[in-house]
Amino acid sequence: MLIFVCARLSQSEFRHAPHILSYVGTKITLRQGDGSLVYSSVPPYAALLHEYSTSACWEDSLRLCRFAKDQALWACLAGMAMTSRELTTAEVACAAIGELPRVQYIKFIKEQPSKESSLAHMLLFSGQVQEAEATLLQAGLIYQAIQANIDLFNWERALELAVKHKTHVDTVLAYRGRFLQKFGRKETNKRFLQFAEGVEVDWEKIQAKIEMELSKEREKAANASVRSSVSSRR
DSSP states (O other): OGGGSOOOOOGGGOOSOOEEEEEETTEEEEEOTTSOEEEEEOOTHHHHHHHHHHTTOHHHHHHHHHHHTOHHHHHHHHHHHHHTTOHHHHHHHHHHTTOHHHHHHHHHHHTOSSHHHHHHHHHHHTTOHHHHHHHHHHTTOHHHHHHHHHHTTOHHHHHHHHHHHTOOHHHHHHHHHHHHHHTTOOOOOHHHHHHHHHOOOOHHHHHHHHHHHHHHHHHHHHHHHHHHHHHHHO
């Protein structure tokens, strides 16, 4: 995303290895190698967008980006919206800069069966892997924590969690086997070989178990929502 948010000024304005002295609002002051000062400016949209986002004025942010038609501005909005966990705005912004994989992942986050899973995947989106796993484990979502590590190819951690919590060892072995088969490789990890000897891998049973886990998570989230609604009415 960083490559989208860089603003470039023409070199014809500067010479003698300038460096930035100050950047206030839209005004930039640079000192050149010969000691002379040069002044420049940037469009006001970035500062205005920051003001809108910190005030959670997301509709105003979208209108500004549509008016400016600036890819860097859309990228900034995408980042700020994700940081604020404003998924709908982030989805629109990522689509505007053609980041389709991110759009798909945001949709995946929105489809998660519980708030805890959504939060964990937002943390994963931001590269906060340990925090995401901790969120899932604290919520008792052991399968989701295991699956998150599988998706990141953290195989040993996925197996460690499965063994510790005595669940989904077959799931880890199944995904690991599929991964190795895809690349034409054989298992060499002694720990995986050890568990493979005593665990049956049946994809039909694994898929049924996964669906049951997700169904339980949805039900738990729905019940929590109902309790919260009743409590607020009191």
